[in-house]
Amino acid sequence: MIARLTTTIAAVAVAAGAWSFAVSGPAQAAGPAIEYPQHDWSFSGPFGTFDRGALQRGFQVYKNICSGCHALSYVAYRNLEDLGYNEDEIKAIAAQALVVDGPNDDGEMFERSGIPADRFVSPFPNEKAARAANGGAYPPDLSLIVKARPDGANYLRALLVGYVDPPADFNLMPGMNYNAYFSGHQIAMAQPLWGDDVTFEDGTAATIEQQAEDLTTFLAWAAEPEMEERKRAGVMTILFLLVFTGLLYATKRKIWADVH
Ligand code: HEC
Incomplete structure (x- = not known):
């Protein structure tokens, strides 16, 4: 029994070691x-x-x-509530943004000012721009x-x-x-x-x-x-777990109280 337990612990230790090596390996390979x-x-x-x-x-x-x-495209203006802004302040912040919306009934995209439900407007329309x-x-x-x-x-x-x-001997590329x-x-x-x-x-x-x-x-x-x-x-x-542990312990003492 004890021998088997020791083997199991050793196996777990080896696995943990291999895992941490695997995880830390690539980071070290990336240079100092x-x-x-x-x-x-x-x-x-x-x-x-x-x-x-x-x-x-x-x-x-x-x-x-x-x-x-x-x-900052995953954040919507209304999320700014978490920062402590009230509804009017958020409306005012959103309204400063120019949102491209559409298409309208003519099939055209159009610009409007932002509302709290809009995500933060990106500075560029796409990655190439x-x-x-x-x-x-x-x-x-x-x-x-x-x-x-x-x-x-x-x-x-x-x-x-x-x-x-930069250090004196550093070769900084233009731009x-x-x-x-x-x-x-x-x-x-x-x-x-x-x-x-x-x-x-x-x-x-x-x-x-x-x-x-x-x-x-x-x-x-x-x-x-x-x-x-x-x-x-x-x-x-x-x-909760602490309180629950205390309750279980008290219950156990009560149940076994008469057994000597
Ligand atoms: C004039 C445009 C411009 C402004 C303003 C600017 N950045 Fe950048 N930022 C860039 C560019 C371009 C890159 C890409 C750099 C690269 O790949 O070498 C970049 C890269 C970054 C990165 C990525 C670094 C990494 O690990 O890859 C972070 C973070 C960042 N900027 C934060 C900021 C923050 C915070 C501000 C405001 C205080 C800011 N930037 C203002 C143009 C800008």
């Missing part, structure tokens, strides 16, 4: 990994929530700067970028503050920009944040770091708007 500074996020940890002020400021940065090149406007490089949709990159939040923040002078945290260090996106790019409505100083942090919080929300709900459900489940 770049370490991103680890930031203390309001939304990390089992009790983390999105800071509402940061969400609104991050949205302001996205709207004023990033939305010129990057779509986006590339044509950006020297051949494609600015990806940012809806899921925080999930699409390993250590996404720390990566995104690092990328935005990572525009520094490219040096970034300490981008894979290969050459990125087609010019530095988007310089500090004071926006004036925050709540009076927070708009340093590069502040804007990068808030924008990352906003995009982390965009990638997983139901995160707070998920974490709450997790905590409630653990609490």
Whole structure:
């Protein structure tokens, strides 16, 4: 019995080892990994929530700067309710967008102003147009970028503050920009944040770091708007299981109380 148990444990250990090797293998093959500074996020940890002020400021940065090149097409204007905006504010935000709708009865597409049910309007009609406007490089949709990159939040923040002078011997290709945290260090996106790019409505100083942090919080929300709900459900489940365990234990003691 014990021998068989030991064999099973050994087999599981070997399988786990092989699995972790298989998982970590390709990442290592991609060259020396770049370490991103680890930031203390309001939304990390089992009790983390999105800071509402940061969400609104991050949205302001996205709207004023990033939305010129990057779509956010999985998010609808009405989702901004999560950020603490009320219905009228959301209607006003949506109304600033020009939405291509149709076809109408004549078979023509037409433009109208946005309504809360619309998804965020993309800056370019298609990928080719986006590339044509950006020297051949494609600015990806940012809806899921925080999930699409390993250590996404720390990566995104690092990328935005990572525009520094290249080392003297670095061979920067024409039209490219040096970034300490981008894979290969050459990125087609010019530095988007310089500090004071926006004036925050709540009076927070708009340093590069502040804007990068808030924008990352906003995009982390965009990638997983139901995160707070998920974490709450997790905590409630653990609490339930703890109480349930206590009840079962009490029941067991009662049932076996007379057996000596
Ligand atoms: C003038 C256009 C432009 C603006 C404005 C802009 N970007 Fe970009 N961005 C690009 C282009 C082009 C790329 C593709 C770069 C490449 O592939 O080398 C890119 C790539 C990215 C990437 C992908 C990096 C990766 O890992 O592949 C992220 C994330 C990003 N941008 C975030 C932002 C954020 C956040 C803002 C606003 C603060 C912003 N961008 C503003 C043009 C822009």
